[in-house]
Amino acid sequence: MRLYLQKSHFPERETLLLTEGTLTVHAFRYPSGVEALRVSNDRGYFVILPYQGQQLWDFCFGGKDLKMKTTIAEPKKPKIFLETYGGFLYHCGLASVGAPDESHPQHGEIPNGEYTEAYIDCDTDESGTYVSVGGTLACDIAFVKKYNFSPECRLYEGASTVRVNVNVENCRAEPMEYAYLCHINFRPFDGARLIYSVPRDAEHIKMHKIVPDSLPAEEQAKLRGYMDILDKNIARMDEVGNPDEAYAPEICFTMKYNPDENGRGHTMQYIEGEGACYVNHPVDALPIGIRWISRTPTEDAMGMILPATSEHLGYKHAKEHGYMRELGGHETFSFHMEIGFITDAEAKAVEKKIEKLI
Secondary structure, eight states, rough: OEEEOOOOOOSSSSSEEEEEETTEEEEEEOSSSSSSEEEEEEEEEEEEEETTTEEEEEETTEEEEOOOOOOOOOSOOOGGGGOOOOOOOOOOEEOOBBBBBBSTTTTSSTOOBBEHHHHHHHEETTEEEEEEEEEEEEEEETTTTTEEEEEEEEEEESEEEEEEEEEEEESSSSOOOEEEEEOOOOOOOOEEEESSSSSSSTTEEEEEEEOTSOOOHHHHHHHHHHHHHHOOOOOGGGGGTOTTTSSSSSSEEEEEEOOOTEEEEEEEEEEETEEEEEEETTTTTOEEEEEEEEEEEEEEEEEEEEEEEOOSSOOHHHHHHHHEEEETOOOOOEEEEEEEEEEEHHHHHHHHHHHHHO
């Protein structure tokens, strides 16, 4: 069953739209006017903005609020990325990702893209009964590009992870350049461990040593000091909240994953005895793993893996380093990710798999 959404479906007060077993979908509108859906089961819920970037705004599973901490309490209508950057997941691209330049805004045109088509699906497949929310962002610039970007977030009964499907269609006969990054913003949990299928060496992990000149001298020294520690032992960052830690305003890393037998890379923030924040992603489709960690007195973000086609340094850098990809005329590009919170037993099983991969 598919329900095509209309903006009249979104009242100011949260209203039930659909129920199937333990799955429910509620619609509401933030005071800012942004439409939202709360998709729930007996393990947790996510809030998605069907018309604004198909962003996952809130994400709560395993009894935990998993979203990063920022000053942005609710989504806003402005198109400037940082003015409404308080959500859990943003699709980024397709012109490029990362720093803004003359060719694209910060993280590209799709994070806050305005969707004209959005829907709810309720169905059953080999994995069980699910509810999904999806839509299509149609971009059409005469003589330049025409594409459809179609994401979907699917929650199964009894699941504490969400399957995120992405499909990109080049609607022109000519090839189209593209880049993509999935900005997944978990919250850090002090005392947790980062576990991921990446060998801890310079061939597989690159630290971006960017220290802003705007930082006070004392903070610059602290940030450089922590970078020196990581230079000597990159695995030190695996200890979340370690005494040496300094991520103000941020440190970014590029990581090269070892995939499993199904071509998937695995990443966890493991909380002993409780479970783990978890992502698995396709290494062939998204070969660049960006890690972004920001821990300031005001913000707190553990971007333990941002699966991507490109590093996060803008179009010129991506072009010069061969990261920009090309989609042929009328071709499509599809992949899926699994994102959420897994139990302690599940995390231990994933850890054993990761140990074999590295």
